[in-house]
Amino acid sequence: MRRLTVPVLVVLAGLVALGAPAVPALTRYGALPRAAGRPVTVLLAGVTPRYQENAAVWPWPVAPEDFTFLTDTLVLAQFWPGGRVNLLSLPRDTWVNLAGYGWGKINGANVKGGPELLVKVVQDLTGVPVDAYVLLSLNAVRALTDAVGGVTLDVPRRMKYDDNAGKLHIDLQPGRQRLRGPQAEGFLRFRKDNLGDLGRVQRQQLYLTALVNRVKNPLNWWRLPAMVGALDRNTRTNLTRAQVGALLGAALGGLQVNTATLPGSFGDGGTWVADHPALHALVREQFRDPNDPRFLTVAVVNAGAPDGSARRLRARLEGLGYQQVVISNGPRAGGPTTVSGKAAAAVQRDMGYGRVTREAGLPGADVTVRLGSDTKAP
Numbered sequence: 001m002r003r004l005t006v007p008v009l010v011v012l013a014g015l016v017a018l019g020a021p022a023v024p025a026l027t028r029y030g031a032l033p034r035a036a037g038r039p040v041t042v043l044l045a046g047v048t049p050r051y052q053e054n055a056a057v058w059p060w061p062v063a064p065e066d067f068t069f070l071t072d073t074l075v076l077a078q079f080w081p082g083g084r085v086n087l088l089s090l091p092r093d094t095w096v097n098l099a100g101y102g103w104g105k106i107n108g109a110n111v112k113g114g115p116e117l118l119v120k121v122v123q124d125l126t127g128v129p130v131d132a133y134v135l136l137s138l139n140a141v142r143a144l145t146d147a148v149g150g151v152t153l154d155v156p157r158r159m160k161y162d163d164n165a166g167k168l169h170i171d172l173q174p175g176r177q178r179l180r181g182p183q184a185e186g187f188l189r190f191r192k193d194n195l196g197d198l199g200r201v202q203r204q205q206l207y208l209t210a211l212v213n214r215v216k217n218p219l220n221w222w223r224l225p226a227m228v229g230a231l232d233r234n235t236r237t238n239l240t241r242a243q244v245g246a247l248l249g250a251a252l253g254g255l256q257v258n259t260a261t262l263p264g265s266f267g268d269g270g271t272w273v274a275d276h277p278a279l280h281a282l283v284r285e286q287f288r289d290p291n292d293p294r295f296l297t298v299a300v301v302n303a304g305a306p307d308g309s310a311r312r313l314r315a316r317l318e319g320l321g322y323q324q325v326v327i328s329n330g331p332r333a334g335g336p337t338t339v340s341g342k343a344a345a346a347v348q349r350d351m352g353y354g355r356v357t358r359e360a361g362l363p364g365a366d367v368t369v370r371l372g373s374d375t376k377a378p
Contacts, residue, residue, distance in 0.1 A: 034242075034246060034249045038081075038291060039079055039080045039292075040246045041076065041077070041078045041132075042132050042134055043132070043133045044134050044136065045074050045115070045118060046136045046140070047065075047068075047070070047071055047110065048070045048071070048138065049063065049065065050062070050069050051063060065234075069110070070107045070108060071092065071109070071110050073136075073200075073204055074091075074107070074122070075090070076088040076090065078128070078286075079246070079250040081246070081249060083251070083255050084250075085256065086286045086287055087208060087259045088128075088287070089259070089261045090122065091106075091262060093106075093270055094271070094272045094274060095272065096109075096125055097121075098112060098113070098121060099113075099117065099120055099124070101117075106118075109121045115133045115135060115236075119133055123321065125279075127283055127295075127323050128283055128287045129320075132237060132238050132239045132240070132243055133237060134239065135235060135236045135237065137235070141181065141185045141188060142182060143233065144211070144227060144234075145179065145181040148214040150184075151207065151210040151211055151214055152177070152178045152179075153187075153206050154175065155173065155177060155179075155187065157174050158173060160172075161190060168185075169186070171186075172186060187207065188203055188204055198261070198272075201261050205259040209259065212257050215227070215251075216254070262279060263278035293367065294321045295323060296342060296366035296367055297364065297366045297367070298317060298324065298325045298347060298367045298368075298369060299326050299328045299364075299365035299367070299368045299369065300314055301371065303331070303332060303371055304372045305371035305375035313325075313371065314327060317351075320350055322350075326365070328362055333370075333372075334373060336355060336372040336374045337370065337375055338355055338356075338357045338359065338369075339354050339355070339367065339368070340359045340361050340367070340370075341366055341367040341368050342366045343366065351369070354369070354374070
């Protein structure tokens with residue numbers, strides 16, 4: 001027994017050391033893998049650092065991260081229960097309508113209205129409901145890359161760039177190689193090529209594919225606690241435990257990654273202007289869940305509810321990611337709230353009240369909600 005005690009204690013100490021980095025994240029988000037009924041869509045946004053411009057030293061030091069600055073990287077990631085992952089990269093210079101602030105580049109949405117505005121802008125642009133967001137600091141790439149033991153990918157060309165003010169020094173030779181944290185950061189941030197932001201998007205996709213391949217390798221699973229810890233220290237998110245469980249369930253299905261870039265063309269001032277017909281075709285093909293009621297047209301009729309109830313329900317459903325909620329006219333009538341049409345049960349669950357019926361819906365609507373006397377006034 002004495003001979004066994006020391007080896008057992010050493011093994012236990014090793015296991016504790018390996019698992020320790022993941023403890024804070026597990027405390028907040030720990031969940032068992034589960035098979036979700038629909039895909040989970042997450043907006044991934046890499047936030048650039050602020051610099052203390054009033055500091056007495058040069059180069060200016062980086063200010064403490066508060067995740068409120070410009071977004072350098074934007075990826076819409078949709079995780080399907082079977083393990084399929086669709087990634088849509090959004091160039092940082094995409095020209096969009098920033099609700100309440102006018103037109104501007106999409107990378108300014110987080111500065112003006114935080115992640116809530118950023119999510120709304122992406123939803124309005126793509127028509128894809130976003131379930132959660134993950135904001136990543138500049139250090140996330142370095143920390144996560146080192147946590148997985150580096151990533152192997154092909155550097156397409158010579159990359160040499162020095163920015164003393166931004167403390168960015170890139171020196172990469174072309175060819176297939178293993179990149180550590182600082183090198184991976186340089187690979188992703190390099191912009192001095194003929195493709196500009198599109199070149200960065202392509203490299204982001206190469207990096208994410210290489211990272212997923214490292215995570216999928218069973219020989220690297222012992223690194224998972226370090227990966228979780230690296231993400232937890234360098235992210236801000238509104239993911240719920242249920243959503244984390246669904247993401248873990250998708251990962252256990254074996255991740256198969258598909259990448260795409262927002263269709264479009266260059267506009268004035270180096271902006272990227274979306275090709276909306278091509279984007280809608282891409283969304284229909286890759287990102288639309290036929291069982292997700294948020295893609296359907298929902299007509300709301302106030303049949304016997306307090307004044308303003310239809311507007312309040314529309315706002316509530318839009319807050320849940322519904323894309324097409326319209327208020328329609330109809331005859332006043334007594335009785336409770338009814339929901340009819342395609343996926344009526346799912347809409348009723350999101351409403352939290354009413355009963356599903358088979359009565360005819362309004363023309364052009366997938367789902368018709370007739371608000372009745374059981375609708376509570378605010």
